[in-house]
Amino acid sequence: MMSSRSVGRLFGLWRKRRRHRRVVKTYFEQRGEGIGYNGNGIITDRLKEQKVENNKLKIDILKKEFPECFDRDGNFNLEKFQWIISPETKVFKDSYGLNWLGKSYARALAQGEARKMLREDVEHNSKEENRDSENLYIKGDNLEVLKHLDSGYREKIKMIYIDPPYNTKSGEFVYNDNRDFSAKELNKLVRSNIIDEEEKERILKWEGNSSSHSAWLTFMFPRLYLARKLLTEDGVIFISIDDNELAQLKLMCDEIFGEENFIANIAVVNNLKGRSDDEYIATAHENLLIYRKSTSYSTYGIPMPEDYIKEYDLEDCNGKYRLQGLRKRGSNSKREDRPKMFYPIYYNQETKKIYLDENEGSIKIYPKLSDGSDGCWRWGKATAVERIDELEAKYINKRNEFDIYQKDYLIQNGEQRIVKAKSFWLDKSFSSDAGTKSVRELFGTKVFSSPKAVDFISYCLSQGIKDEDIILDFFSGSATTSHAVNKLNLEDGGNRKWIMVQLEEELSQKSEAYKFCEKEKLPKNITSIGIERIKRANKQMLDEEETKNQEDFDRIELEKKLGFKIFGIDNKIKELDEMIEFTDEITLPEHISLTNNDRLDLVHTYKLQDGNFLNTEIETVKLSWEKTVVGGDGSGTYIYEGYRVGEILYLIDSISSSKVQSKIIEKIDNDPEFEINKIVIYGFTNTIGKYRVELEENIKNYNNKKGANIEVEVRY
Structure with a gap:
């Protein structure tokens, strides 16, 4: 038997499967075993299946949209493709872009697979307030985490906010x-x-800690490349950055997200006094780059500021409103620019009514420019007829004539008007000082340097996500983003979900954060601060909520609303090639011993690979039968446990009896709620072929007999 401490060696083989595929395959061939069965008489090798070509997804898209450009051998006809798109699109050979030493390496990093396993914090996640939560805090290198999320969360994230490490001149990029x-x-x-x-x-x-542009760009490229794949088609990403890498980051994002998907570069004032140590200009702002995933994105806008609301100083039976001139202003405002928008509107001064057709006793009002020449309305006549109740005539003393105005209501479709954000954000609550103050109030000391302000993140959130959406922050730091999302959910009753990802960076022994962790007996790394910040912020907000709403306050339910699960990347796993010399004569252990947590970690990792969310429930499936105990006191009950996620059954432990497959088939036949389309077998606990081959054959026969399509796959 092999202890659970040795499991890392076998996980390491899973991690190195690309390099050592031939050796592992040789091992199984020597044992006379099939690698897997897909239910249609085809033997599958998970190791081979996972060697997906870097551009396969893009090629699949081309095959779907332009099948006529591929021949029977799968070769792509570029000339035909150019001919198809040429009427609408100019084809060019020369372009302007960003190149640096390390770009090819960065692409290689982006294309590699996740190399380590996910590990659940069972104690934390089993607490009542966290058990059913969809919020996730994941500890580990974000490149590794993004690769894990790629299957389960691809095109599921509505908004991403990141504040990556800045590449400062002092070499602080670490x-x-x-x-x-x-x-x-x-x-x-x-x-x-x-x-x-x-x-x-x-x-x-x-x-x-290299501070060169090349090192920083090589670091950022694979992370942004993977981030884009996680965004929904109408998704958006916000990136905070200083001036040192702004130009390079803009070009990189143009390449990854597409130039046409650039939305804005916002100047966010985060230091009202400016930095006094700057040589020439006291920098008072940082930059916020915003990119959409595609043209499907539309901004939700921002709440209307108070000074805007004051403009709505008129009121009728439909609510508060302000008057806006119906005449077109600015460019394309002349009659000849939009001739169909030039028509008379009739107004009866006695009845105060407006008409679109000539009416007895009414005067004609035409759109006139300030110089007296003919202009045009903003609305066509059909729109004016449909919305005539929104029109109002007003006498202009300066011009000695009437003009037509539109009633612009504050409340529309039951909701208060929103406005577009400007390209310059100035608010004291957005400053670094505000962020520092917020964290200090929670911890009683300065445990984090220049954290983002909650109100600043909330301002971003208002433009990017709605109820039920998921936001990702894979440089989560002090976890301001989760604080802002939870605060917003409490305020409007929403159910937005968040995923925070943070490297377990060690804290400086001189820092207040280190002293805090030492006092609280917490691991001395930044994730301890982030997790503790979430807990303390939740308590603070719930205490405030209880004070405001004592009668309707349900603390237990709200704690569940703010709960979160913790996962991590298993950093204890060593490189397999540090421990085992791979040769054709390699020998692998017959059995390994797994703890219950080891089994669950495997299933968590596998279920993500199979397109499930990380919080998707894992159901334990118990298969039991009576067996004779040789040399014992007669018979006893044998229990084999599998794990079910949706329609996939995972068999992690060794299949040591023919009863396992018979019980699985029996359960499929007799339990109408037990519907599965795939059985995944953990290869390292099932290196003995007899029972595994029996399972494959039995499922094959079952498929043929019942017309089912259950796939059997061996995975490492």
């Missing part, structure tokens, strides 16, 4: 991500013409 391409692996990239020798040597010299 993010100890595990860019674990060894010299041997880099040589492989060279041989594959992915990178050249010069790039390889430069990469090997990079350190985690």
Whole structure:
């Protein structure tokens, strides 16, 4: 038997399956075992299946939209493609873009698979307030986490906000991500013409705190590339950045998201006094780049400011309103610009009524420019007829004539009007001081340097997400984003979900955060601060809510609303090639021993791969039968536990009896609620072929007999 401490070695093999596929396959072939069965008589090898070509998704899109551009062998006819799109699109060969030493390496990082397993914080997640929560806090390198999220959350995230480490002149860019391409692996990239020798040597010299533009861009590219895949088609990303990398980041985002999807670069004043240590100009702002995923995105706008609301100083039976001139102003405002928008509107001064057709006793009112020439209305005549109740005539003393105005109501469709955000954000509550004050109130000391302000994040949220949407922050730091989302949900009763991702960076022993963690007996890293901030902010908000609404306050239910689950990347797993020399004579253990947590970690990781959310419920499936105990006191009950997520059954423990497959088939036949279309077997606990082959054959026979299509897959 192998202890659970050795599980990491086997997880490591899962991690290295691309490199060692041939060796593992040879091992199973020597044992005379099939690798897997897909239910249609086709043997499948999970190791091969997971070697997906980098551009497969894009090729699939082309095949779907332009099937006529592919021949029977799958070759793409570029000339035909250009001919198809040429009437609408100009094809060009020369372009302006961003290149740096390390770009090919960055692309390789973006295309690699997740290399480690997810690990659940069982104690925290089993608490009543967290058990059913859809909010997630994930500890670990965000590149690894993004790769895990890619299957389960692809095109599911409505909004992303990130505040990545800035690449300052003082070399403060530090993010100890595990860019674990060894010299041997880099040589492989060279041989594959992915990178050249010069790039390889430069990469090997990079350190985690390199402050060069190339190092920073190489760090950011794969993360943004993966982030885009997670966004919904109408999704949006907000990125805070200073001036040092703004130009480079803008070009990179143009490449990843598309130039046409750039929305704005907002100047956010976060230091009203300006930085006195700047040499020439006291910088008072930072930048906020906003990109949409596609043209499907539309902003939700921002709540109307108080000074705007004051303009709505008139009122009728439909509510408060202000008057806006119906005449078109600015460009294209002349009669010849929009001739159909030039027509008379009739007004009866005695009855105060407006007509679109000539009416006895009424005067004609035409759209006139300030110089007396003919202009045009903003509405066509059909719209004016439909919305005539919104029109009002007003006498203009200066011009000695009447003009037509539209009643612009404050409340429309039951909701107060919103406005577009401006490109310059100035509000004291957005400042770094406001963010620092908020965190200090929670901890009683300064545990975080320049955290983002809650109101600033809330302002972003109002433009990007609505009820039930998911927001992701994969540089979550002090967890301001989760604080802002929870606050917004409490205020309007919404059910927005958040995912926070943060590297477990060690804290400086001189910092207040380190002293706080030491006092509270918490791990001395930044994730302890983030998690504790969420808990303390939740308590603070609930206490305030209880004070305001004592009669209707239900603390238990609201605690569930603000709850969250914690997961992490298992950093204890070592590289397999540090422990095992791979040769054709490799021998693998017959059995391994897994703890219950090990089993659940595997299922959590697998269910994400199969397109489920991380919080999707795992159902334990117990298969039991009576068996004779050899040399014992007669018979006893044997229980084999599998795990079901949706329509997938995961068999993690060793299948050591023919009864397992017979009980599975029996359950499928007799339990109408037990519907499955795939059985996933953990390969390392099932290296003995007899019972696994029996399962594959039995499922194959069941499919043929019942007309079912249950797939069997071996996974590592």
